[in-house]
Amino acid sequence: MNLKIDSTKCTGCRICEFACNYHSGDDFTTYSGSLMLHRAEKKDYYGMMWKRKSDIYLARPEGAEIMEPGAKMEGAAGSKPITMRPPCDLCEGMEELYCVLACPTGCLTREEK
């Protein structure tokens, strides 16, 4: 399975960040999750950063972009911390992706490979 992100459906509720971390750390926090909401609040510009094994997937509302390790991200304030996070293991060993379970809007969905 794979994760599909449609950030035009994101309401910014943030629960996916915590659900992701809960899979990897069993606690309620965000610091070791592989998903991170990018929020330019005053401009109402919300996107999702997803750290994968070999890159970072930027789900922008206008379309996705893939950032190679070490590349500079334009217009993605707050992106630096995600480079320090563990990569997503697609909830290895689980039947469902935790972030998908938690997302209330269909912004995050499961995609069969």
Added chain:
Amino acid sequence: MNLENAYSGRIAIVDLDAGSCEEEELNDDLVQDYLGGAGINLALFNRYASRNPLILGTGPLTASFAPASSLGVVTAKSPLTGSIVHVPLMWLCAVEFKLTGFDFLVVLGESEKPVQIWAHDELIDVVDASKQWGKNVWEAVDLFREEHGDENVQAITIGKAGERGSKLAQFSESYWGSSDRFALGAVMGQKNLKGIVMRGMGSFEVAGGFFEKCMELKNEIMKEFNGKSGVAPLLSSLGMDGFAKAIKPMIHFNRAGFNSPYAANSFMMYNEDPKILAETGVTEPGCLITDILGLVAFKGLGADAVKMIEKIQKLGLEPTGTSLIMGKKSLDEALGEVEKLAEEGRDLTSLGLPNFYGVSPSPISSPEANLIQAVGIFSPAVPQMPLISSWGDFGVGDSPVEKAEWWIERQAISYITGICPLFSLISPKITSEEVAELLSLSLGMELSSFDLERLAKKVISETIEAGKKEVIYGFHA
């Protein structure tokens, strides 16, 4: 009791007279007696009543997987009504605060100079805010974020109206106003407190089965909405289809408070094409509508109401009282006058509206709304009726007294436990039984819906009683 699943166990006591910060333990007894949120806020208020306290608190479910667990509560004596009041935070501040490592914050006394309280990483500091003082709410939030080097910093802040001690002042949650209908923004101004600023990187333990139970409940709740989202369906619930239609073309996206299955806020774009998806150079394309009744108060302006709300958010004014004073003015006239209103500060006597709250400013007119406002301890910014759902969906009868009692008790349970009180009027699936079950699971103690309802009644009556005590006010010049 498994306190670690619900709380960090710390109360911060900030004395602005002395400029000192202390920490005390949140003990089991206090949680047993009052559980949290408005309940513990009230206990702390009573303990420090002679020092004009302003309390920020969270519930045991705040910042958790429980649906709509966004609630924070600010409790103080309202300079407007004289009552002890509880104002909910429903956006992102409460969660950010709770993850700083503190569950409650008590602010005592008054600072001589403008300050901010900076909460982060299990630390609380009183920091100079002369750079932010005199700035409008949006500018101040930007400066707080710049100063602390993080776009995710949240701030409860005031604008010009609060700085001047106006009884029309409202504190703001980040940029977008709040549910403060009680002039607690003026209490912050009186304390020379420009902002309570927070960034939370902490964590909580999660009880076994809690995540699964919350997901199950969230999935049940989602079935109720049929794809509905944003302020338009809320306006329709209030019988304002026409107004909903007028503002709909301006909606960019609908946004949710923390972990809310329903996105109750809508971002209105009027300085840029609302269909735009990419980030552009327009720095202020519009504003987020978080206060549905505040918007309704200006519905006479039609779609221009949203521009008025932006101005009010920046000045830190309370919209329903402001709209009463503005009367039927054009947008241009009102925009000019509202600036003056914030500048005039606390002296509203000349306007003949020294205490408009007692005159029922809610745009909803109903016998139950009037009864609710007469009690006046929970914010009437949360509509005094079910939204999207009906009274019948909640099992409430036709009597105005029954409706008012239900609303007050349901709000109390939300304010104590940590569930967004607006969401509790949207979803009948958030029952006392469900909340009690979540709490029992998380705290590892037996708690029934009856216990919650009994506690709600106790907090309501003790809040009313506390309002009768003398709190000394001294506005600084």
